């Protein structure tokens with residue numbers, strides 16, 4: 432029988448180690464734990480180990496000096512295969528570092544050597560309720576319904592600073608808020624922790640936003656990560672593709688696509704041609720369920736999409752990104768930016784920052800012969816006579832967000848006919864140019 436694996440994610444300080452320590456104390460199953468800390472000092476592993484009775488067969492293994500979701504991919508596989516060969520245990524829990532993306536970790540258990548002895552059971556994301564509330568739910572009207580003590584938790588690390596107005600950042604580092612939402616969007620259980628530090632109203636708002644961001648996940652609220660062990664160790668099969676496609680922003684785009692006149696099943700945000708290997712993995716083969724998130728109205732959460740077939744002017748678009756409304760929680764999708772006629776660019780906004788990343792090439796930028804080949808491979812791809820597959824298609828999720836105003840502001844960014852013919856060489860462009868490259872644009876709190 433395959434050994435079930437649970438991947439435990441959550442931002443730095445959300446309470447993963449606390450939850451795991453409690454789990455190891457309360458379960459009578461033999462649980463092996465793999466801890467990944469970024470940094471030389473493996474504090475978490477020491478903590479978990481100190482609370483674990485190793486004589487009962489529980490094992491704590493630490494991976495250090497890197498992040499399992501990127502550089503340590505091979506080491507993760509090797510470690511878990513070795514662990515399985517050398518020890519007997521009922522369940523493996525992986526505590527991912529707070530800055531890791533869950534998807535690459537999960538993929539190790541779906542294909543590759545680790546998929547041999549293991550079965551990915553679930554991906555759990557621990558959410559720091561007060562910090563999430565302050566970051567994503569504390570819009571202008573959020574305070575109105577709130578009572579009780581202020582719910583601030585100190586930032587867990589230096590990257591979690593107050594909004595800054597810094598323009599495009601060439602470092603390509605992914606903003607923390609973006610990672611937090613990616614972890615929320617890619618899981619099947621959300622644990623809303625530190626509920627002792629928020630009011631009931633604040634907790635409910637956090638839950639409502641989480642439901643919108645990932646409608647397919649179960650949500651439980653905890654204090655100090657106290658849960659029945661079975662909630663974490665319950666064996667179910669994690670469906671990687673389903674979890675990816677269930678994210679609220681993807682459903683919003685899907686709803687928009689299905690409402691289009693033309694029936695088409697476009698690839699997802701990065702479904703344009705980057706490599707042959709990727710093409711088949713992004714086909715929206717859905718079960719016909721287009722019920723995208725119906726956000727709880729009492730919290731003012733709105734979900735919509737924006738679709739235009741005209742490039743965004745790089746300077747006006749950058750100015751908009753620096754001045755996005757505070758009520759916007761999440762924006763994600765594909766952008767066509769003037770001066771970048773080849774590059775399909777993913778925009779991902781969370782918290783106060785927008786990441787722009789080249790995720791592929793527009794098919795329309797290839798030679799006619801190659802266009803034909805690619806289009807034959809994607810017969811449902813919507814194709815515009817003039818622009819081919821170039822388009823901007825964004826999901827917008829907000830709280831008390833004036834969607835009409837934001838749509839109008841996005842429309843103001845669209846290139847005029849004269850600009851379409853213009854020379855882009857002297858125009859400041861925040862968009863990256865090469866595949867995989869990204870830039871970050873910060874939204875200021877005051878646009879004046």
Ligand SMILES: Nc1nc2c(ncn2[C@@H]2O[C@H](COP(=O)(O)OP(=O)(O)OP(=O)(O)O)[C@@H](O)[C@H]2O)c(=O)[nH]1
Pocket residue numbers: 441442443444445446447448449450475528529624625626627628653654655656
């Ligand atoms: N008030 C309160 N504090 C909590 C709760 N859960 C955890 N903490 C505290 O929050 C701090 C961070 O908890 P950890 O369990 O280390 O968080 P983590 O997610 O493992 O953190 P990293 O390893 O840095 O990613 C510790 O001081 C915990 O005691 C909670 O529900 N309420």
